[in-house]
Amino acid sequence: MKAESAIDEFRQLLGDQRVITGELELREWRDPFSFATWNEYTASAVIKPATVKEIQEVVRIAGRHGVPLWTHSQGRNNGYGGPAPRVQGSVIVSLRDMNRVLEINEECAYAVVEPGVRWFDLYETIRAGDHKLMLSIADIGWGSVIGNTLDNGITYMPYGQDQMMQCGMEVALANGEVLRTGMGAMPNNRSWHVYKRGLGPTPDQLFMQSNYGIVTKMGVWLLPYPEVFMPVWVRVWHDDDLAAVLDTLRRLMLEGTVRGVPQVLNTVLYTSMFTTRDQWWQGEGPIPDDRIEEMAREFDCGRWLLRCALYGDEPTVDHGFEKIKAAYGAIPGAEIWGTKCAPEDIPELENPHERVMGGVPSLDLNQMVAWYGGEEGGHIAFSPIAPLTGRDGFALRDLLRGMVEEAGLDYMASLLPVSARSFSHITMIIYDRTDEQQVTSAFEVCKTLVRKAAELGYGEYRAHLDFMDLAAEQYSWNDHAYMRFCETIKDAIDPHGILAPGKQGIWPRSMRQSR
Amino acid sequence: MKAESAIDEFRQLLGDQRVITGELELREWRDPFSFATWNEYTASAVIKPATVKEIQEVVRIAGRHGVPLWTHSQGRNNGYGGPAPRVQGSVIVSLRDMNRVLEINEECAYAVVEPGVRWFDLYETIRAGDHKLMLSIADIGWGSVIGNTLDNGITYMPYGQDQMMQCGMEVALANGEVLRTGMGAMPNNRSWHVYKRGLGPTPDQLFMQSNYGIVTKMGVWLLPYPEVFMPVWVRVWHDDDLAAVLDTLRRLMLEGTVRGVPQVLNTVLYTSMFTTRDQWWQGEGPIPDDRIEEMAREFDCGRWLLRCALYGDEPTVDHGFEKIKAAYGAIPGAEIWGTKCAPEDIPELENPHERVMGGVPSLDLNQMVAWYGGEEGGHIAFSPIAPLTGRDGFALRDLLRGMVEEAGLDYMASLLPVSARSFSHITMIIYDRTDEQQVTSAFEVCKTLVRKAAELGYGEYRAHLDFMDLAAEQYSWNDHAYMRFCETIKDAIDPHGILAPGKQGIWPRSMRQSR
Secondary structure (H helix, E strand, O other): OHHHHHHHHHHHHHOHHHEEOOHHHHHHHOOOOOOOOOOOOOOOEEEOOOOHHHHHHHHHHHHHHOOOEEEEOOOOOOOOOOOOOOOOOOEEEEOOOOOOEEEEEOOOOEEEEOOOOEHHHHHHHHHHOOOOEEOOOOOOOOOEHHHHHHOOOOOOOHHHHHHOOEEEEEEEOOOOOEEEOHHHHOOOOOOOOOOOOEOEOOOHHHHOOOOOOEEEEEEEEOEEOOOEEEEEEEEEOOHHHHHHHHHHHHHHHHOOOOOOOOEEEEHHHHHHOOOOHHHOOOOOOOOOHHHHHHHHHHOOOOOEEEEEEEEEOHHHHHHHHHHHHHHHOOOOOOEEEEOOEOHHHHHHOOOHHHHHHOOOOOOHHHHHHHHHOOOOEEEEEEOEEEEOOHHHHHHHHHHHHHHHHHOOOOOOEEEEOOOOOEEEEEEEEEEEOOOHHHHHHHHHHHHHHHHHHHHOOOEEOOOOHHHHHHHHHOOOHHHHHHHHHHHHHHHHHOOOOOEOOOHHHOOOHHHOOOO | OHHHHHHHHHHHHHOHHHEEOOHHHHHHHOOOOOOOOOOOOOOOEEEOOOOHHHHHHHHHHHHHHOOOEEEEOOOOOOOOOOOOOOOOOOEEEEOOOOOOEEEEEOOOOEEEEOOOOEHHHHHHHHHHOOOOEEOOOOOOOOOEHHHHHHOOOOOOOHHHHHHOOEEEEEEEOOOOOEEEOHHHHOOOOOOOOOOOOEOEOOOHHHHOOOOOOEEEEEEEEOEEOOOEEEEEEEEEOOHHHHHHHHHHHHHHHHOOOOOOOOEEEEHHHHHHOOOOHHHOOOOOOOOOHHHHHHHHHHOOOOOEEEEEEEEEOHHHHHHHHHHHHHHHOOOOOOEEEEOOEOHHHHHHOOOHHHHHHOOOOOOHHHHHHHHHOOOOEEEEEEOEEEEOOHHHHHHHHHHHHHHHHHOOOOOOEEEEOOOOOEEEEEEEEEEEOOOHHHHHHHHHHHHHHHHHHHHOOOEEOOOOHHHHHHHHHOOOHHHHHHHHHHHHHHHHHOOOOOEOOOHHHOOOHHHOOOO
């Protein structure tokens, strides 16, 4: 097998300790939420380079042997396949050990990190240096800052809007070359991590959700401590209040009152973050609507619960809160509350959602995976994008809830406005992963949803390994012109097709099926 | 000559009226600020396709004949070469007649435009529809919305920060194919112009400052009318106050008090926008410092004048103004003033700078070109990027002023913070373009500055045709890895090398010199 001789060379380069091939050990790098005996997305080895030079050698070896690599930073891409590779037998390049925070610049409020740096790590480094800077983080603290960014992942502070926090990259290409983007393409340029473009085309977003390179360094913008941080909650009691919640949010975000990325959570998803399913429902099938209505009141979270936050000086935050109260006060029965807090006191906040919006990472929100009890929970995410309007909110809710419940599963929704104009409808399809039938249903319903949502004009922003191709196929305008463009670039910069073949539906020439 | 037979085919496609080859007529498409007898950057023809289908045919014809095309939207790239092509004898593809506003969406606050749509056109269309939406514009109203965006051009409202206003493109490629970016890659997707990415890599910024495609449609985000618009001015009296002006601005922008893109203008540049040089100085050489000191007082504009604006409801604007006053009040002698105004009343404002920040286009600020009197003025711009700090402000001011004055020219500076962390030092080198010696000095000093600035770690964000290659050469990290990457993509998607060869230093294989 061609991988064998490559693995020998990887061992020579990295030593035995950093080349993992034992079957038991490799299980850690499978999709953690797949059914136990499913084998489709498994690696032949995991290798752990720790320097850029080692990464350059790794891709050269892979190129010579034609061995597919699948890179992750931390590999916490849960709900979309975790660390598992698209192509069976790929060699996983795990950058978990490449985890240095290279710089924190307090004056211009940015950090420079390596791929293995987790939210936890960067947060701790900022705190250890006593920098008055906040980090916009994802919900679960174990993820990689770079990894999340490269998958168009979402964070919640003002720089989370439109995924604005990345500035300047270093990238290793398939041929072993290393380039720097933006102003970093000039030696010793002072603006690599403060100006988002350069002279000539800006390739940064070309390395996101693609298989064009391995990002080895990245700049991350930080938020100077505001005087006040104020998490704000809005609770509504009718399922159809969703439209008004979204339309109001659009106006508040367009005018700049809400500058971060809110979440609009439905009863079942919010409840799952703190409790288990059997506390609420032990009957057959999905939790019925009248029971959800009771849960909304018993857990006091409403049918939809909006979380957002204000960042600023005290008069600005007070004024913003008054505007949010006035805007949402128009929804009958809506309740709006919030508590101001100094940035220093965010770690003491009880509700993990509030800590997340304040940039303090933990694993608390991972609790939802245990919805079916114990350690055996899993989830898959179906995440279409829509304009931030009530009409679009209804259209997606009705489609998704209908199909998910028809499959016998609970409709668990988090609507995330990633900009003032659009939201991602993150549908968390949670299941008991010891129940093969239920896991199968979850995967199948997602695949059906990919097509049905596309028919209505909604496309996924990110897709699980198992339906990446299907999701990409929906982006077929003008006979798949976009994908042909992606393939042309792929073939030009990775002619051996070694970097993450199949990622987001982009296959190298040698592995492409005729369309 | 190979262009001849291509031009015959262009005539068949477009008709004689839309294929211009007369020498006199072609003069309109030369660099308007070049010396009259310089011939280096001249076209052999100008063609004016009016539909996407015609553009597709144009590139196919050019490909068959190997004729270089040079596309512009309006061609108002003044200071950087105007509409003129990099390669002598290129056929200019002028999209001035492709000027429809295709959509204005009031709910989600965006427009969709064709390349020929000028700031004037989109502004008028918004007003004609009575939409309560503001358009972030450049200083001079005749430019194209798409053209400015594709050259990483600057606008001044909140979406001007980090050049955020573009969302979703349609692009014709060199092979005649047309693709749509982001969610537009899915047929009938509802989020093309509201979500900035898609599934897979986002190529939009690949088509900016490049020669990879011809953008045929683009989404532009608009700002819903704020309750109040308030232009704000800060005037300081000492040249060295510049450092405090910049450091204070960084803090105000990082905290979100100033959300648009300010300008910091020096005495001579500000004065040039309203008066001519002979009113101030008729002696030899650059205007001496003691005379500038007098001009600062006589024209009442200070040594540095900051323009910025606040957008929001009245309490927010009032509070922002108080914060700006408090922050700049720390500079001895600084004066801070501003006047609130309803969005409807912006067209009545007297100062064109205030109208520009309020999104009302005109040609008023073009007055500076007449600094040497009459119609015969010209300018070239040298525009390096730096971190937004006082130290970097001093370093660039000292370098640029020294070199420009040594060349016998006036130092005319506009420092533009394009983000909270960086600024572009736009150096307007204005000259009398009937004076060949002076024009030559202006071009020569720019070329020297490209190298000198790079030695200090500052790179240009945009470069004149005449030193595009030189500017690009400075981006040489790792033996020009970035440029090699750009060239690899160029060769893959434009193998005949017909689209804008040489743009930003990117040459197709057939025209490349070995490095």
